[in-house]
Amino acid sequence: MAPVSTASKAFLSALLLLCISVAATYACFTYFQASERAVTHTWEVRSAVGDLESAVNYAARARMSYLMSGDAPDLNEYKGLVSRIPAELRRLCDLTRDNPVQVDNCERLGALTTDRIRAWDETISQKLQGQVLDLNSLLQLNLRLSAQYSLATAGITAEENRLLAIRKRKAQHGFGLAVTAVVASFTIAIFLLYLHYRLLANELAAREAAERQARSSFERESAMLREQERYRSFVESVKDYAIYVLDAEGRVASWNKGAERIKGYSASEIVGQSFSRFFTEEDLREGKPEEELRIAAQQGHFEGEAWRVRKDGTRFWASNVLTAIKGEQGKLEGFAKVTRDVTERKHAEESLRRANTELAAEVAERATVEKLLAASEQALRGLSLHLLRTQDEERKRIGRELHDSLGQYLAMLKMNLDLLQMGLPAGSDPRGQLAECIRLAEESMREVRTISYLLYPPMLEEVGLKSAVPWFLEGFAVRSGVQATLEIDPEFRRLERDVELALFRVLQEGLTNVHRHSGSPTARVRLFVENGYAVLEIQDRGRGIPRHLLASSSQEWQGSIGVGIRGMNERMQQLGGRLEVASSESGTTVTARVPGAQPVSALSA
Numbered sequence: 001m002a003p004v005s006t007a008s009k010a011f012l013s014a015l016l017l018l019c020i021s022v023a024a025t026y027a028c029f030t031y032f033q034a035s036e037r038a039v040t041h042t043w044e045v046r047s048a049v050g051d052l053e054s055a056v057n058y059a060a061r062a063r064m065s066y067l068m069s070g071d072a073p074d075l076n077e078y079k080g081l082v083s084r085i086p087a088e089l090r091r092l093c094d095l096t097r098d099n100p101v102q103v104d105n106c107e108r109l110g111a112l113t114t115d116r117i118r119a120w121d122e123t124i125s126q127k128l129q130g131q132v133l134d135l136n137s138l139l140q141l142n143l144r145l146s147a148q149y150s151l152a153t154a155g156i157t158a159e160e161n162r163l164l165a166i167r168k169r170k171a172q173h174g175f176g177l178a179v180t181a182v183v184a185s186f187t188i189a190i191f192l193l194y195l196h197y198r199l200l201a202n203e204l205a206a207r208e209a210a211e212r213q214a215r216s217s218f219e220r221e222s223a224m225l226r227e228q229e230r231y232r233s234f235v236e237s238v239k240d241y242a243i244y245v246l247d248a249e250g251r252v253a254s255w256n257k258g259a260e261r262i263k264g265y266s267a268s269e270i271v272g273q274s275f276s277r278f279f280t281e282e283d284l285r286e287g288k289p290e291e292e293l294r295i296a297a298q299q300g301h302f303e304g305e306a307w308r309v310r311k312d313g314t315r316f317w318a319s320n321v322l323t324a325i326k327g328e329q330g331k332l333e334g335f336a337k338v339t340r341d342v343t344e345r346k347h348a349e350e351s352l353r354r355a356n357t358e359l360a361a362e363v364a365e366r367a368t369v370e371k372l373l374a375a376s377e378q379a380l381r382g383l384s385l386h387l388l389r390t391q392d393e394e395r396k397r398i399g400r401e402l403h404d405s406l407g408q409y410l411a412m413l414k415m416n417l418d419l420l421q422m423g424l425p426a427g428s429d430p431r432g433q434l435a436e437c438i439r440l441a442e443e444s445m446r447e448v449r450t451i452s453y454l455l456y457p458p459m460l461e462e463v464g465l466k467s468a469v470p471w472f473l474e475g476f477a478v479r480s481g482v483q484a485t486l487e488i489d490p491e492f493r494r495l496e497r498d499v500e501l502a503l504f505r506v507l508q509e510g511l512t513n514v515h516r517h518s519g520s521p522t523a524r525v526r527l528f529v530e531n532g533y534a535v536l537e538i539q540d541r542g543r544g545i546p547r548h549l550l551a552s553s554s555q556e557w558q559g560s561i562g563v564g565i566r567g568m569n570e571r572m573q574q575l576g577g578r579l580e581v582a583s584s585e586s587g588t589t590v591t592a593r594v595p596g597a598q599p600v601s602a603l604s605a
Contacts, residue, residue, distance in 0.1 A: 006199055017189040024181035027174065036240065038167035041095070043344075045160045048092040049153050050348055055084045056113070056149060057355065060142055063120050067127055075124070082117055089113055092156070101159050109152040116145050193219075242339040245325075248332050250275050250293050262341050264311030275337070278308050280315065296322045297332055305342070317346040414441040457504070465500040466492055466527065469507060473525065480515040482523055489528035499594050502571040503536045506579070506592045509564045510538040518542025518588060533577070533593040545583040568592065 059081035066074035089110055096102030201212065242259035244252055251274055255267040263270075263278060276289040283289070283306065296302040301323045308318040319340045325333050417438045460468040466488060473484045494500075507525065514523050520542030528535050568590075569579040577594035 011192070014189040014192040017185040017192070021182045021185040021189070024178040024185065027178040028182070038164055038171070040240070042160050042164045045092070045095050046157060047344060047348065048088065048095055049157055050351070052085070052088040052092055052109075053149070053153055054351060054355070055081060055088050056116070057146075059085065059117075059120070060146065061358075063124065064139070064142070067123060070127065078120075078124070082120070085113060085117065096156065096160070099159070099163065102156060105152065105156045105159060109149075109156065112145070112149050112152055116149065119145065240340065242337075244337055246275055246335040246337060248334055250289060250335070253334060259339070262310075262316070262339065263308075269311075280307050280309055283307075292320075292322055293335065296324045296335055300324055308339070316341050317343045410441050410444050414438055417441060460500060460504055461497070464494045465503055466494070468500075468504060469525065469527065472504075472507065473511075476511055476515075480511075482511070482515055482521060484511065484523040484525055487524070487526045487528075489526075491529050492527050492534070495534055495594075499534065499575060502575055503534065503592060503594065505571060506536055506568045506590070507538065509568050510590045513564055513590075514538070514540045514542065514588075518544070520587065530593075533595055535594075536592045538590045539587060541587040544585055544588050545581065565590075 062078035093106040242262045245254040321338045323336045520540035524539040526537040572579045580591040582589045
């Protein structure tokens with residue numbers, strides 16, 4: 001009796017271990033489902049984030065379209081899109097309310113959404129009231145708010161990904177333990193069954209040989225049935241995937257609940273029918289069902305994504321895996337097919353593609369606007385040059401008229417007064433008055449000549465900048481009391497007419513600023529050639545230019561210093577040169593550089 005008792009214990013232990021393996025297998029399925037639920041929840045949160053960002057971006061574009069066009073349809077579209085945003089935000093918050101971190105992220109996202117909509121409504125209200133809006137400032141504000149919004153949504157997505165990673169690790173750990181339990185229990189059960197078999201074989205000997213063989217066959221069949229039952233239970237329990245079996249001709253042989261949920265057919269309606277009824281009319285005309293069966297039969301499996309049709313006629317984007325089932329001799333017995341509905345992912349990809357296209361169009365439009373602005377700036381510079389040239393021509397004309405007409409009249413007046421004075425008696429009183437008139441006429445002639453030379457000195461055109469500058473400095477010292485010294489490089493030669501005129505105007509304006517604003521008793525002027533540039537340098541020892549004016553050298557200053565420096569800068573830029581201003585408490589240095597310092601003949605000048 002002892003051997004029989006031991007065999008019974010081994011058999012009972014094996015059964016117990018088989019039960020443990022069943023429980024471990026069930027645990028595996030449970031971990032699979034938990035992992036799948038975590039992945040599904042993460043995709044739902046990502047989808048909600050994408051829907052919210054899409055609604056906000058579309059509303060922002062509709063607002064900018066209304067602010068630029070003022071059309072009522074754009075305003076209505078904006079209001080409709082804004083009304084969708086709270087619902088999308090609530091859906092996202094409902095999906096993440098079980099996580100305190102995500103609740104804080106949603107509150108921050110809600111606050112950003114409220115602030116952004118309030119800012120939008122304020123600009124819409126200003127537009128409706130007829131106020132003029134600065135679209136560039138609004139665009140910068142919108143970009144800044146959009147960046148903050150993207151950071152908030154990225155925080156939600158990152159937190160969800162972190163939770164998903166943790167859940168995956170837990171699921172994988174549990175799955176590993178369950179698999180280990182299944183393998184260990186099966187191994188020990190097989191060992192115990194083998195031990196049971198050996199004990200019975202020793203006890204019953206040959207009489208029990210046939211019975212043992214029958215029992216062994218029964219046990220194998222039972223195990224196979226259990227495996228089949230577990231597989232059937234597993235397939236039936238899966239609802240997110242359509243799992244079904246086809247025969248060799250493509251007719252449905254089995255149908256799970258996931259297939260019924262996704263495709264809409266019950267098992268009684270579809271079993272025995274061709275799987276081609278799931279295809280669209282276009283795919284049927286092109287022979288896609290037969291092609292998939294052929295590829296799966298030849299290569300062992302077929303994978304792809306395409307539109308499929310439900311029972312009610314609606315379409316969905318399906319991810320399909322078709323695997324061939326072959327017997328021991330390699331004969332094709334049928335096919336196993338797994339289908340998943342990925343329509344939401346397809347729509348999300350299309351939405352992202354459309355958003356990228358719209359963004360590319362906006363970037364191209366902005367580049368076009370920047371080109372137009374550059375062209376406008378170039379046109380403005382051309383107009384500035386034209387005004388400067390017109391001013392110089394007008395000065396030249398006025399100077400010539402003062403010199404040629406009024407100056408001649410004053411000269412004739414003096415000559416007549418001289419003749420009249422010589423004709424009067426020596427002791428008469430009118431001689432004193434005539435002498436005063438002659439003196440005044442001489443002063444008028446001198447002043448007219450000075451004014452005409454300052455407006456457009458003929459010496460500059462006749463003998464060049466190198467000779468005109470000393471004459472100007474001599475007159476400037478007499479008029480202002482500022483002692484100016486001049487240093488001229490021996491290599492400095494005649495320049496183009498426009499270049500010499502521009503440098504002369506810079507000299508005039510620079511010395512005028514020294515006299516009016518610097519308070520310096522002296523000034524130093526240098527003319528030299530450096531690296532192919534003609535250089536004019538004006539240096540004083542005055543109080544210097546205020547920092548706020550010097551830092552804003554590219555702006556339209558309202559003060560006289562700013563206007564003068566801007567005019568000098570414009571002249572240099574039109575000739576391809578540049579104006580440099582360096583100032584401190586010990587004085588200011590203005591340096592004008594013009595390219596092309598090549599000698600020019602007197603005739604060309």
